[in-house]
Amino acid sequence: MENGWDRFLTERDRAVLNATSWAKKESFGLGSRPALIVVDDYYAALGLPKMDLFDAVSEWPSSCGLEGWKAIDATVSLVEMSRAAGIPICFTTSFQHKPSPWNRKGSSARRRNLSGIDPYAIVDELGVSEEDIVIEKSVPSALQGTSLEIILRSLGCDTVLICGEATSGCVRATVVDACCAGFKVGIVAECCFDRFEASHWMSLFDMDQKYGDLIDLDFTQAYLLDISKKERI
Numbered sequence: 205m206e207n208g209w210d211r212f213l214t215e216r217d218r219a220v221l222n223a224t225s226w227a228k229k230e231s232f233g234l235g236s237r238p239a240l241i242v243v244d245d246y247y248a249a250l251g252l253p254k255m256d257l258f259d260a261v262s263e264w265p266s267s268c269g270l271e272g273w274k275a276i277d278a279t280v281s282l283v284e285m286s287r288a289a290g291i292p293i294c295f296t297t298s299f300q301h302k303p304s305p306w307n308r309k310g311s312s313a314r315r316r317n318l319s320g321i322d323p324y325a326i327v328d329e330l331g332v333s334e335e336d337i338v339i340e341k342s343v344p345s346a347l348q349g350t351s352l353e354i355i356l357r358s359l360g361c362d363t364v365l366i367c368g369e370a371t372s373g374c375v376r377a378t379v380v381d382a383c384c385a386g387f388k389v390g391i392v393a394e395c396c397f398d399r400f401e402a403s404h405w406m407s408l409f410d411m412d413q414k415y416g417d418l419i420d421l422d423f424t425q426a427y428l429l430d431i432s433k434k435e436r437i
Contacts, residue, residue: 233388241294242293243369295332296368296378297341353385371407376411
């Protein structure tokens, strides 16, 4: 898996990483009862029709453009893997019926979008089903002010696989809170996206160093297959 953050680290950063004993040397590890949390993969973050970022933002101010849609394609595969493994799947979206102080761009998206599409509808490609958990949140983290933690505890989950947008915002907030709540955390790299490259990569770096393990789709597939086999034994 590409460590795209390398180009954003300074020489001093590299020296500190090499000099300090606290720098992460091995994976924290995942547990045996995972759930998938897909954070805010809604139209306001992507734009429709699919178009380059600089074309999209005139109508969709919060759009991440084609890079976001590339992450959605990867997330479709992740959701399919999760369904096949029979693990709980949670989708989050923003409660944006009133302006929110933490996401003014969101209310702007609703005001300026002329397509007739609900900006906060989860994209059709992900195929949300009646069996999935759908959480409306009013703050960045999916675990603050919602019932999600209680639901995950009731299902016996010890691990959360997290992806979505923005890597530096709602994904990161959810990862930090999941870690603080005692869950083991996997951040699925190809399925995270952000409007800013530096924010995206440095957030992945920080989360991998401190709060969870950055994993890719190949690892995730092998992990979920192993979970499924153990469930059948």
